[in-house]
Amino acid sequence: MSKMESAGESIHCKTGQNSIVQPLLTDLYQVTMAYAYWKTGKIDGHAVFDLYFRKNPFNGEFTVFAGLEECLKFLEKFRYSESDIEYLQQVLPKSVEKGFYDYLRTLTADQINLYSIKEGTVVFPRVPLIRIEGPLVMAQLLETTLLNLVNYASLMATNAARYRLAAGKLKLYEFGLRRAQGPDGGLSASKYSYIGGFDGTSNVLAGKLFNIPVKGTHAHAYITSFNSIDELKATLLAPKDGGAPCDFLQSSISWREKIASIFNILLSEVSDGEFAAFVSFAMAFPNGFMALVDTYDVKRSGLLNFCAVALALHDFGYQALGIRLDSGDLAYLSRVARSYFEKISSRYSIPYFSDLNIMASNDINEETIISLNEQGHCIDSFGIGTHLVTCQKQPALGCVYKLVELDGEPRIKLSHDMAKVTIPGKKNVFRLYGNAFSLIDLLQRSDEAPPVENEKVLCRHPFEESKRAYVIPSKVEDLLLLQWNKGRIVRPMPNLQDIKENVNNSLKILRPDIKRSLNPTPYKVSVSDSLYQFLHKLWLENAPIGELS
Amino acid sequence: MSKMESAGESIHCKTGQNSIVQPLLTDLYQVTMAYAYWKTGKIDGHAVFDLYFRKNPFNGEFTVFAGLEECLKFLEKFRYSESDIEYLQQVLPKSVEKGFYDYLRTLTADQINLYSIKEGTVVFPRVPLIRIEGPLVMAQLLETTLLNLVNYASLMATNAARYRLAAGKLKLYEFGLRRAQGPDGGLSASKYSYIGGFDGTSNVLAGKLFNIPVKGTHAHAYITSFNSIDELKATLLAPKDGGAPCDFLQSSISWREKIASIFNILLSEVSDGEFAAFVSFAMAFPNGFMALVDTYDVKRSGLLNFCAVALALHDFGYQALGIRLDSGDLAYLSRVARSYFEKISSRYSIPYFSDLNIMASNDINEETIISLNEQGHCIDSFGIGTHLVTCQKQPALGCVYKLVELDGEPRIKLSHDMAKVTIPGKKNVFRLYGNAFSLIDLLQRSDEAPPVENEKVLCRHPFEESKRAYVIPSKVEDLLLLQWNKGRIVRPMPNLQDIKENVNNSLKILRPDIKRSLNPTPYKVSVSDSLYQFLHKLWLENAPIGELS
Structure with missing residues (x-):
């Protein structure tokens, strides 16, 4: 050793x-x-x-x-x-x-x-x-x-347990390590929030030590690390059923052009850096593509880029998982996202697309969940950090x-x-x-x-x-x-x-x-x-x- | 090893x-x-x-x-x-x-x-x-x-640092281990509160690992574990300057009888269990006698018992350190305690007695200290737990x-x-x-x-x-x-x-x-x-x- x-x-x-x-x-x-x-x-x-x-x-x-x-x-x-x-x-x-x-x-x-x-x-x-x-x-x-x-x-x-009662059957993930009261505070938070009713954690060490499911996609830094489509060097992806690798970037670009008009979005408004980030992430995790869509503008950039890449994945035989919202009016944006997904689902006859996962993760607490429930939302899962792990309320x-x-x-x-x-x-x-x-x-x-x-x-x-x-x-x-x-x-x-x-x-x-x-x-x-x-x-x-x- | x-x-x-x-x-x-x-x-x-x-x-x-x-x-x-x-x-x-x-x-x-x-x-x-x-x-x-x-x-x-600013030159001790967010939360609290301006901690492991001064006397359980004076078996204590051990219990009893009348207290009101606890603790720590005086009644039991034992210690050549208050109106009780100490100091011409340490430790936070300062108090040091270590305010x-x-x-x-x-x-x-x-x-x-x-x-x-x-x-x-x-x-x-x-x-x-x-x-x-x-x-x-x- x-x-x-x-x-x-x-x-x-x-x-x-x-x-x-x-x-x-x-x-x-x-x-x-x-x-x-x-x-x-x-x-x-x-x-x-x-x-x-x-x-x-x-x-x-x-x-x-x-x-x-x-x-x-x-x-x-x-x-x-x-x-x-x-x-x-x-x-x-x-x-x-x-x-x-x-x-x-x-x-x-x-x-x-x-x-x-x-x-x-x-x-x-x-x-x-x-x-x-x-x-x-x-x-x-x-x-x-x-x-x-x-x-x-x-x-x-x-x-x-209180979050679980508020969230009903929605998925709950503990994302609080960075704000926890020290390293062990973070580990204990992962362990005891799992016991109390959470479905998993972002904390890898907690996953390893306690055999808790771990979850995670990417941060805003991943998105901002890309400036343009040119940065993507390797663009070939093998289809899921085997077969020769094809150009995944081209497929994503075509889809983006095709669907921009559906949502009345000018391509000039859409971030190419974000698009490049999504393409590269989907190529790395074709079976587990989950995208953070709020780095620039959810409605006019993030959702469009996500849907384009998810449709390209579909052509290659893969299913995207969904999106994460980390800012803004979560109830409203989740409904907008669901409407995008449903529109694409029906227009291109892809049933699972309307059920793509919508995760929300911005400063969520028990009251936020209760209030979101009252407003009506289309969120499937929550990633919860500070309020959960520090027990901010008490x-x-x-x-x-x-x-x-x-x-x-x-x-x-x-x-x-x-x-x-x-x-x-x-x-x-x-x-x-x-x-x-x-x-x-x-x-x-x-x-x-x-x-x-x-x-x-x-x-x-x-x-x-x-x-x-x-x-x-x-x-x-x-x-x-x-x-x-x-x-x-x-x-x-x-x-x-x-x-x-x-x-x-x-x-x-x-x-x-x-x-x-x-x-x-x-x-x-x-x-x-x-x-x-x-x-x-x-x-x-x-x-x-x-x-x- | x-x-x-x-x-x-x-x-x-x-x-x-x-x-x-x-x-x-x-x-x-x-x-x-x-x-x-x-x-x-x-x-x-x-x-x-x-x-x-x-x-x-x-x-x-x-x-x-x-x-x-x-x-x-x-x-x-x-x-x-x-x-x-x-x-x-x-x-x-x-x-x-x-x-x-x-x-x-x-x-x-x-x-x-x-x-x-x-x-x-x-x-x-x-x-x-x-x-x-x-x-x-x-x-x-x-x-x-x-x-x-x-x-x-x-x-x-x-x-x-905020507590330090509020407390001025008073001593501050971190007592929060039991309420900290996990074992490491407790250790970090001891370390970083010391950095921020505290004088020490109750946390022994923090003392050992970080070389921070550690403090502590006894808990209410120590007091309640004694029911009567009869429980004291060994009652001899050697005077500080050497010499033959004398009966410390008898000396404490005599002092208690002598001073009860000064404070208009009937001995029947005073807890014998508390007295026995103080006597035994003073015999264990004749150079470091600090007593928790609020288990029964500060004014009618705790202070009298403490003063009696401290006077006996004085006869044996030792100086008591002081008292700790863990409940009640801390500003008022600290003034009462100081008045007891001053009375004894002047009556028996023991200068240090008027300066005995008064520590307060019940649910103290930054606002409490500021408010106590405004009310006027005679506290010398604070022991601070929950609010400090969990940063309850935020x-x-x-x-x-x-x-x-x-x-x-x-x-x-x-x-x-x-x-x-x-x-x-x-x-x-x-x-x-x-x-x-x-x-x-x-x-x-x-x-x-x-x-x-x-x-x-x-x-x-x-x-x-x-x-x-x-x-x-x-x-x-x-x-x-x-x-x-x-x-x-x-x-x-x-x-x-x-x-x-x-x-x-x-x-x-x-x-x-x-x-x-x-x-x-x-x-x-x-x-x-x-x-x-x-x-x-x-x-x-x-x-x-x-x-x-």
């Missing part, structure tokens, strides 16, 4: 993960806390932490949970290297005892249990996505990295990681803001289904008997005492599954395709009004009566009684 | 860069264009590309250029691996000729020249940050990766990469939107200085003589013909410097500290009204008269004459 090859391969070579995901990818306070725990003899307290978020992103009422596989890989590889220890020795005060570093050297995630919801499941505020159980220090040391791995992955998958998901139990004793973090109060204790989560849709999520204390199908169960709002409902579920799903136990991943790891299908299925069992873009209905997350009593008793015990003065 | 060590180290081991920055980290269309160029015999056309942005981020009027070092490392390592080639063979149509893959195998950046502005320099719209010259295909293949490496780095450095910088010349012929990309018209041809950029500040940037055609100090030069608005000014610069700076030539980095690479200083110096020579947060004045970017004429002649030659119908 050459030196360069090993560089290219190292991301997934030895570690099976991005090499920067490692124990030091954390906040320093995790390590200082670890030392304080160690000093005070609390390292082996049995802790339970919940990882959850408090508010759905994008003014929506659902979130797609993602990032689990990366979390499990992180646990698998968790170990401080000697150079990590050396670095920590430099950074921490000299007074830190040597024994602590020896202790860090021994640390692995082998004594941790990780329960989680299946990756790609639709989830809601306050529901633990991941529950970590194990020795206090080790459980605490996982916090920052787990949050980092879940937050953006889930945000991105959710964003993609660039962070606020997952938190809270201690809820230690050595069997519940822990509660109080706050003046009710939404920030943690629900204490080790909990299980059940999703209760009606006939067509899921009805409600129910959090219970871990020692309660689970709800039973077709039996009445009382679900309470966690904070508002008068909000209660009886539910008779036709199906009960235990959401938190053991994923990591005794140092091993204990369930078969789903591949990307499985996770993508889980997203799709999980969204299907969600009521449409919860998924809609404008003023969606909140999905209900409830607690059992026992958990309600437990939570409020602890709250009163721990909240200080104020004093007005 | 152990297996784990190599995993931990691989990010910077063989490649000297993040291993995912490689030729396949690009859009597929770069490769399809490369093939079409190859097929049409255009691979060696001599191209000039400009990398620039069109609009400053964050409603501001300046941007800090960053990411150059990563770009140069990318050029240094540019080479397709065998497995890259294999993957491309799978992805591209079967019709792609074998010779193309042989060609890709030979590609390096050795024939590329890269000119750029110094990393960490303040830059403005339309000014080329990087100019790439070289064979068309190779220059084109660099586009996506260079944009990815410059966009987020510059956005982040700019964001950090999560992407729109750098573009445009072909401006091919084989000596200028290229222009037209647009209905004037801001999107490229300025054609190979250009030089000069910054013209007055006595205290920089006056204007001037773009010239590459064959023009540079402006001369103390001589009059005509600067024109690129698009508005009546906007012109004569400038007599007291100093002229040639901004675009050759950085990469004949396959090598040709200038000494500045370290992070140098770049950070460049940001600081570069901002100093910018007029205050350009840097202000509200309605800043735009900095002027002009063109020479020759470039103006050249641009407008080309524009008219290439723009189609519309037809109203």
Whole structure:
């Protein structure tokens, strides 16, 4: 293996993960806390932490949970290297005892249990996505990295799912690498937008690493690199069915002359550089000709040049794929393009021509798609960049990681803001289904008997005492599954395709009004009566009684 | 070297860069264009590309250029691996000729020249940050990766510089890893916020890789993990000046009793768990005691517990560092905290106590800092997460990469939107200085003589013909410097500290009204008269004459 090859391969070579995901990818306070725990003899307290978020992103009422596989890989590889220890020795005060570093050297995630919801499941505020159980220090040391791995992955998958809901059956491609928050941000965007419902990406490395379909044609630079027809040196193309190569340029020129009059365009208005670019690109990809038609003027140059070259391809036995629009009024231009295609289709009896693909790709976001749908358009696919990959509408998901139990004793973090109060204790989560849709999520204390199908169960709002409902579920799903136990991943790891299908299925069992873009209905997350009593008793015990003065 | 060590180290081991920055980290269309160029015999056309942005981020009027070092490392390592080639063979149509893959195998950046502005320099719209010259295909293949490496780095450095301007001399720490867009997003945030003016980060790996100061104390979980004073087993602490260990807990308890009455607090209101947590943390870090005081009630519990423990530390010869506030009204609570510290300082004649550090860290953004400054506060340092690292206000910088010349012929990309018209041809950029500040940037055609100090030069608005000014610069700076030539980095690479200083110096020579947060004045970017004429002649030659119908 050459030196360069090993560089290219190292991301997934030895570690099976991005090499920067490692124990030091954390906040320093995790390590200082670890030392304080160690000093005070609390390292082996049995802790339970919940990882959850408090508010759905994008003014929506659902979130797609993602990032689990990366979390499990992180646990698998968790170990401080000697150079990590050396670095920590430099950074921490000299007074830190040597024994602590020896202790860090021994640390692995082998004594941790990780329960989680299946990756790609639709989830809601306050529901633990991941529950970590194990020795206090080790459980605490996982916090920052787990949050980092879940937050953006889930945000991105959710964003993609929202675009998918807006776009219906249209094709969606992620084109955001250049605007992503760093190289890995770009890779993660490709991966998690695919999970969330996209059909592919322009990112070649993502295609290679994750086996995602990759797409792409050419940029404006390709078009502007041609000035005239004379620049085309080789002009022969072999017909698809074999046979002797013929002059493809001449055929394209003839077609251009022929159809210019159909669309009332003077050839003097049409860019020859663009034409030359299209001819050369079609000759390079006769089976995959897709043209960017807005470099000069869509109506008076781009579409005409494209149709001429596509007709020449047709004569040679090939089918063009279509066009891409990257500027202007996309609804209007897509209708114009479709009308060109239909005119040619009927005049020359070429049925597929009316169905040529129209891709749009200029600064598209969820609202643009919804607005285009309202205006009426003829777009078949969208290429989406900045808004998708940076989650421009809300660039962070606020997952938190809270201690809820230690050595069997519940822990509660109080706050003046009710939404920030943690629900204490080790909990299980059940999703209760009606006939067509899921009805409600129910959090219970871990020692309660689970709800039973077709039996009445009382679900309470966690904070508002008068909000209660009886539910008779036709199906009960235990959401938190053991994923990591005794140092091993204990369930078969789903591949990307499985996770993508889980997203799709999980969204299907969600009521449409919860998924809609404008003023969606909140999905209900409830607690059992026992958990309600437990939570409020602890709250009163721990909240200080104020004093007005 | 152990297996784990190599995993931990691989990010910077063989490649000297993040291993995912490689030729396949690009859009597929770069490769399809490369093939079409190859097929049409255009691979060696001599191209000039400009990398620039069109609009400053964050409603501001300046941007800090960053990411150059990563770009140069990318050029240094540019080479397709065998497995890259294999993957491309799978992805591209079967019709792609074998010779193309042989060609890709030979590609390096050795024939590329890269000119750029110094990393960490303040830059403005339309000014080329990087100019790439070289064979068309190779220059084109660099586009996506260079944009990815410059966009987020510059956005982040700019964001950090804005926080620095808002915060004045207060300390700023980046705490955003958990909310960053992926692991590498978090690392880049730490690095570029340091460059932009931050004093450190919580991210340990960033500290290790980039030699950035790391900071951190403890989380709420540490506090809630303690329920009572009984949990403290070891309570002896050695005084700083040596001597026999004494009971630190008893000393803290006595202080707490003594000072509770000063602040009119009943001991029954004060959390014993929080107190135990502080005592244990102070014993672990007697020289670095910093306490999170808002887990229960800042005024009636956190501050009292902190002061008691800090006074005990004082008795043992140590100085506490201060507190962190992570919720509530930060301006008010910081003033309350300072009043506690001052009261104790004067009552017990401990001068440093009144200056204890007050750090604030709850959802801080640029506007919060400005608003806190207006309200009056006693905060010494800010820990900033989500808003900083995701650049929430504007999560992407729109750098573009445009072909401006091919084989000596200028290229222009037209647009209905004037801001999107490229300025054609190979250009030089000069910054013209007055006595205290920089006056204007001037773009010239590459064959023009540079402006001369103390001589009059005509600067024109690129698009508005009546906007012109004569400038007599007291100093002229040639901004675009050759950085990469004949396959090598040709200038000494500045370290992070140098770049950070460049940001600081570069901002100093910018007029205050350009840097202000509200309605800043735009900095002027002009063109020479020759470039103006050249641009407008080309524009008219290439723009189609519309037809109203």
